[in-house]
Amino acid sequence: MSSNPSAIRRPDPDRKQRIINAALDVIVEHGVQGTTHRRVAKAAGVPLGSMTYHFNGMDDLLHLAFTQVAHASSAAFVGRLAEAGNREEAIQALVDIIAGNIWSTPRTLLLSYELYAFAARKPALAAIMRDWMQASREALGCFFDPLTCRALDALVEGMGIHGSVDPAKLDRGQIEDIIRRLCTPHG
Amino acid sequence: MSSNPSAIRRPDPDRKQRIINAALDVIVEHGVQGTTHRRVAKAAGVPLGSMTYHFNGMDDLLHLAFTQVAHASSAAFVGRLAEAGNREEAIQALVDIIAGNIWSTPRTLLLSYELYAFAARKPALAAIMRDWMQASREALGCFFDPLTCRALDALVEGMGIHGSVDPAKLDRGQIEDIIRRLCTPHG
DNA sequence: TCATCTTGTGTACGAACGTACACATCGCGC
DNA sequence: GCGCGATGTGTACGTTCGTACACAAGATGA
Numbered sequence: 001m002s003s004n005p006s007a008i009r010r011p012d013p014d015r016k017q018r019i020i021n022a023a024l025d026v027i028v029e030h031g032v033q034g035t036t037h038r039r040v041a042k043a044a045g046v047p048l049g050s051m052t053y054h055f056n057g058m059d060d061l062l063h064l065a066f067t068q069v070a071h072a073s074s075a076a077f078v079g080r081l082a083e084a085g086n087r088e089e090a091i092q093a094l095v096d097i098i099a100g101n102i103w104s105t106p107r108t109l110l111l112s113y114e115l116y117a118f119a120a121r122k123p124a125l126a127a128i129m130r131d132w133m134q135a136s137r138e139a140l141g142c143f144f145d146p147l148t149c150r151a152l153d154a155l156v157e158g159m160g161i162h163g164s165v166d167p168a169k170l171d172r173g174q175i176e177d178i179i180r181r182l183c184t185p186h187g
Numbered sequence: 188m189s190s191n192p193s194a195i196r197r198p199d200p201d202r203k204q205r206i207i208n209a210a211l212d213v214i215v216e217h218g219v220q221g222t223t224h225r226r227v228a229k230a231a232g233v234p235l236g237s238m239t240y241h242f243n244g245m246d247d248l249l250h251l252a253f254t255q256v257a258h259a260s261s262a263a264f265v266g267r268l269a270e271a272g273n274r275e276e277a278i279q280a281l282v283d284i285i286a287g288n289i290w291s292t293p294r295t296l297l298l299s300y301e302l303y304a305f306a307a308r309k310p311a312l313a314a315i316m317r318d319w320m321q322a323s324r325e326a327l328g329c330f331f332d333p334l335t336c337r338a339l340d341a342l343v344e345g346m347g348i349h350g351s352v353d354p355a356k357l358d359r360g361q362i363e364d365i366i367r368r369l370c371t372p373h374g
Numbered sequence: 375t376c377a378t379c380t381t382g383t384g385t386a387c388g389a390a391c392g393t394a395c396a397c398a399t400c401g402c403g404c
Numbered sequence: 405g406c407g408c409g410a411t412g413t414g415t416a417c418g419t420t421c422g423t424a425c426a427c428a429a430g431a432t433g434a
Contacts, residue, residue: 031219031220031304031305031308032219032220032304033219033220036420037421037423047382047384048383048384048385048422049382049383049384049385050382050383051423052422052423053381053382053383058422106307110304113300113303113304113307114304116348117219117297117300117301117304118218119352120297120300126352129352130353130354133349133352133353147357147365150349150353151346151365151368154345154346154348155341155342155345157344157349158340158341158342158343158346158348159338159345161303161345162320162337162340162341162344165306165313165317165320166317166320166337167317170334174334177334178334178337181369182365182368182369184368202412223390223391223392224391224392224393225390225391225392233413234412234414235413235414235415236412236415238393239394240411240413244393245392
């Protein structure tokens with residue numbers, strides 16, 4: 001049956017982006033391991049043929065999807081920090097970020113893990129991660145010296161991860177305490 | 188040809204462990220995504236049938252392999268820290284750990300990423316990660332107060348990750364500087 | 375109106391996968 | 405010696421995968 005009446009072609013300019021979003025949903029649910037053309041196609045509500053039409057294989061799709069994750073994460077971090085006008089407000093912004101409402105949602109964290117593992121084998125994505133880190137570092141650089149920026153950046157990363165595993169959450173006061181220690185010049 | 192002369196059964200008590208080791212090699216090279224029974228069997232030099240004989244499906248094998256990763260990482264961390272007899276030596280141990288010779292080798296880090304992603308979907312492995320974190324926390328607890336332990340633990344995690352991505356490595360003096368800030372009571 | 379280009383889709387094919395299972399071989403009690 | 409569980413292996417089957425490709429349908433310009 002090659003003349004299927006349901007196969008009406010409809011213009012759909014956002015199709016490619018919708019597929020990428022669907023791919024991220026599939027990654028969250030099944031892992032990179034379980035992300036197949038067929039599953040993504042079903043999740044996006046597009047025919048299987050659309051996959052090879054819009055993307056140059058699964059790696060291409062994953063690359064685009066993870067790039068988007070990196071940019072979104074970076075934008076969320078930098079955006080929140082940009083609201084700060086001085087060191088004190090920057091510290092509050094960092095508390096917000098670590099406490100979990102801005103950046104370290106379960107979905108974002110999970111996608112980050114998948115991204116790290118994926119990027120470890122794809123130099124192109126490693127480069128994107130470097131850009132992401134550099135953007136974070138520069139945003140912090142408005143308020144802190146370079147070494148402190150690195151420490152804060154690493155702390156955000158580590159506390160985000162551990163916070164998602166550890167059942168005993170830290171409260172804002174404790175997080176602030178720790179951040180202030182890092183910001184205080186040695187001594 | 189059902190009477191294959193090469194199919195001599197030889198006793199091999201370490202076979203199961205060898206398969207697990209091979210599985211980790213395959214994970215490092217191909218990712219969890221590319222870890223299949225056939226590939227692991229070839230890497231371990233065992234017939235395909237051995238996979239289903241020793242393990243209850245791929246998930247079982249991955250579970251055992253990642254459990255081993257977690258225990259090895261934990262042991263390396265705790266072991267190095269146990270050599271310290273006081274706070275000063277503990278700080279030096281942390282510098283060692285972060286600087287990369289003890290814990291954050293590329294292989295270990297990569298396996299950690301895969302583990303995090305895997306554990307996010309398997310509650311049993313999440314429990315193992317909690318144990319791992321708790322063991323680290325307890326080892327640190329001999330020298331520092333609980334909040335400082337959490338901060339140090341998170342810092343080790345974050346700096347290990349960022350250090351593997353960032354081309355500009357920190358030297359031991361800078362790492363020590365940062366650690367000392369965290370250890371210094373607020374003020 | 376019609377030739378033609380762009381956009382999109384359904385289907386088929388070969389490869390690789392997990393798993394089941396019949397069978398071979400060994401160690402051991404008798 | 406000799407059955408007989410326990411241990412280990414080769415192969416075959418059904419499923420799912422990525423990709424190729426012939427073809428349908430709207431758009432466009434003459």
